[in-house]
Amino acid sequence: MNIASLLSEMIASPILGGVGGLLASLCTSVLTIFKARQDHKQELALRKMDLEQIHVEGENAVRLKNMDIQQASAQLESNAFTETLRHDATGLATEGSILLTIAEFIRRTFRPMITAALLIAAVSFFFSDFADAAMRMDMVKATMGATVMAITWWFGDRSLAKKVGG
Numbered sequence: 001m002n003i004a005s006l007l008s009e010m011i012a013s014p015i016l017g018g019v020g021g022l023l024a025s026l027c028t029s030v031l032t033i034f035k036a037r038q039d040h041k042q043e044l045a046l047r048k049m050d051l052e053q054i055h056v057e058g059e060n061a062v063r064l065k066n067m068d069i070q071q072a073s074a075q076l077e078s079n080a081f082t083e084t085l086r087h088d089a090t091g092l093a094t095e096g097s098i099l100l101t102i103a104e105f106i107r108r109t110f111r112p113m114i115t116a117a118l119l120i121a122a123v124s125f126f127f128s129d130f131a132d133a134a135m136r137m138d139m140v141k142a143t144m145g146a147t148v149m150a151i152t153w154w155f156g157d158r159s160l161a162k163k164v165g166g
């Protein structure tokens with residue numbers, strides 16, 4: 001027997017055919033597992049991209065909502081400022097009465113006059129010989145408190161109107 005006939009007998013034998021079939025089945029299974037892994041990796045990559053897209057869309061939605069809130073806040077502030085101007089522009093109907101004209105003048109100038117008078121008095125006392133270092137420090141603290149109180153008083157109505165939405 002020569003080698004060619006031995007090979008042809010081996011290939012034609014049922015045992016070698018069974019072994020070949022098993023090897024082919026094994027190769028197919030390995031390729032199927034490899035393909036499933038690749039599909040799984042691709043699916044994971046797609047889901048990751050979906051999550052990133054959802055995250056970006058969420059950030060954009062938050063950014064748009066913040067812009068809406070800022071716009072609404074600016075509108076409320078504008079309305080409150082307009083209301084303040086309207087309130088400050090309205091006066092008493094004096095109808096020629098000298099007493100009502102004087103009352104209106106006092107009403108409109110009270111805050112600026114009292115502020116100027118208190119400022120002049122405080123500065124004069126602060127730099128006078130009557131005040132020592134401890135009194136000056138107390139005056140600085142009191143001035144800071146009074147400043148906060150005055151700002152709160154003067155702008156409180158406007159701020160409240162803005163918060164309430166009016």
